[in-house]
Amino acid sequence: WWFHAKGIPGSHVIVKSEGQELPDRTFEEAGRLAAYYSKGRDAEKVEIDYIQKKQVKKTPGGKPGFVIYHTNYSLLIDPDIRNIQQVKKLASNVGLCDGYVKSGTFALPGIGSGT
16 A cells, blocks of 8 residues: 655655555544644644555656545545554664655554564
8 A cells, every 4th residue: 555645755665465454543644644644733734645555656758756546535634643553663774864754655554563
């Protein structure tokens, strides 16, 4: 699954499901991460688009980071990540720089599942 703040610059979040159905909590946590690592971080709520990753396409000749997708889902969520336990551990592994992921991607193996 692919998550990104709607209409706001920021990092996207990838959740690898390996064909398994993800719990609602995973969608909420991925949405919070996408909101937090976007320019909407200080907003009370941020609209997050999410869709299966295979539905996200780069445009030929498009700007770096620009993608298109159709028939997405959306959620409105607060950008508070204090209760996501794995964030601190992951942040050191993916190389956060001034609150943003250097690579522009947070790839998480089913966060929230099993916790």
